[in-house]
Amino acid sequence: MDFSYTPKVEALRAQLQAFFDAHIVPNDARYHAQVEAHRRAGNAWVASEVIEQLKPLAREAGLWNLFLPRSDRAPQGLSNLEYAPLCEIMGRIPWSAEVFNCSAPDTGNMEVLERYGTPAQKDRWLEPLLAGELRSAFLMTEPDVASSDATNIECSIRRDGDDYVINGRKWFSSGAGDPRCGLYIVMGKTDPSAETHRQQSMVLVPAGTPGIEVLRPVTVYGYDDAPHGHMDIRLTDVRVPAANVILGEGRGFEIAQGRLGPGRIHHCMRSIGLAEMALELLCRRVSTRVAFGRPIAEFSVWHERIADARCLIEQARLLTLKAADAMDKVGNKAARREIAMIKVVAPNMAVQVIDWAIQAHGGAGVSADFPLAAAYTNARSLRLADGPDEVHRGTIAKLELAKYAVTAPRGD
Structure with missing residues (x-):
């Protein structure tokens, strides 16, 4: 490689x-x-x-x-x-x-429109997104079900003549707080009686459509992330043209899997940058602060942490590049093991490195005077965003077990 x-x-x-x-x-x-x-x-x-x-x-x-x-x-x-x-x-x-x-x-939503949208959908929504004239939000997660299993979602998308009517509640709708947010991509169920992974569809919903109610920003460790926001949204009899469905009814789960691959690895790439920033601040802090008569950098515990941080970052970077290379060469679906591995590794790495940097800064590290507290919340959130660690570890384990699958003998 x-x-x-x-x-x-x-x-x-x-x-x-x-x-x-x-x-x-x-x-x-x-x-x-x-x-x-x-x-x-x-x-x-x-x-x-x-x-x-x-x-x-x-x-x-x-x-x-x-x-x-x-x-x-x-x-x-x-x-x-x-x-x-x-x-x-x-x-x-x-x-x-x-x-x-x-x-x-926006990156994930643009990816969806580019890969799965009709020419008319691309002209209306993709072009202004690519031009930076519009912001968007992705409405998938729901407060009343375990959304780590996307088949649980309950939001209803019902066909009514030439329209779809949407009813449900979504939260952690990132980007929906931005006043320029003009588009929601909403995932819900069009046919609850269909095969499990064919029940869901995605539709394009203009943000100003009647029946949309933004209830509140959902805070993350107390941060509201304004002006971006992670909003709690209720949709009541929201009506959009049937032409706003993406790819067709029952294709929502398929689209979600295609969307989340690039999104996950982008999060991991940014996590490495966040960890590099934290390690730089850590090194500068321990090199310039004196405790118990000598620079903090002379204490061996910080040698160990700095060395471990560098090792962790380099390992995560190499795995990220391996996953990116696999996505380019064999596609997102075939690279799902590599994507799942880096989605576990990178956020956990960033959380650890940032935590060490916070410790090096003492009380200042948890204050708003330094970027570390906000960085920690960002990294820690990524252990849940786009699928929690447990789901990705499950994927990795199943793929690994499949390589050595044998039929276990039954007991008498």
Whole structure:
């Protein structure tokens, strides 16, 4: 396996890093200050001025829609293996991905529209998403069922003449708090009597459709993630044209599996960047703080943690690249073992490295004065997002057991 970066990717890495150093890092404090200013003014759900100012610069630099492979509408899109080191850079400061139109859930929704949408659906929704003129949300998880098993979802999508009528409740609808969110992709059941994995469908729902009620932002460790948000949404007799179904009735589970593969590995790529940021802060902190008469960096416990952190990050990066390479070569379905493995490994790695960095900072590490507390909540959430660890471990184990399957003898 050769995961060395091509000259094209090396050039893009250098270009992205230069953009990051010139425009993202210097604006990080300004971004958070603006969010807090809007919150104090009584409305945190305001589009970020910083991001909107930087988007044209990223687009002019050609650092735009890099995540979407094999698309005539985004010819600059890279393969998964090419995109991995760039996504890692974006992951160091979580809000930065939107500057390059590479942020979730829009990336996954654009992937769905590109792979499964009709020409009319692409013209209406994909084009403005690719242009960065629109934000979107993905409505799958529900509060009243164990949504780690997507076949449990209860949201009803009922055909009524030339329309579908939707009733149900969704939460952790990431991105739905953004005032520019104009599209929901909603997963629900069109035929509860069908075979288990053919009951679900996905439909495109304009955000302003009557019957949609955004109840509240769901907080994550107390963070509301404004202006992005993870919203709790009720849908009551929401009516959309039948032409808004994606791919056809009963294809929702199939679409979900296709969507979540790239989404999962993008999360893992960003997690590595987040861990690199944490390790850098850890090293700087222990090198400059003195306790008990000497720099903290001289205590052997920190040598062990720094060494372990570097090993964990490198291992996760290599597994991410292996998964990305497999996705490019054999497709998402055939690469499901590699995707499941990295989805377990990368968030757990990031949680551990960030935890060590928090410990190195003492009380400051859990405060808002440093980015580590927010980074921890981000990484810890990823052990649940796009499927919990337990589900992915189950997938890995089943595939491993299948390689050695034998018929066990029955007892008398």
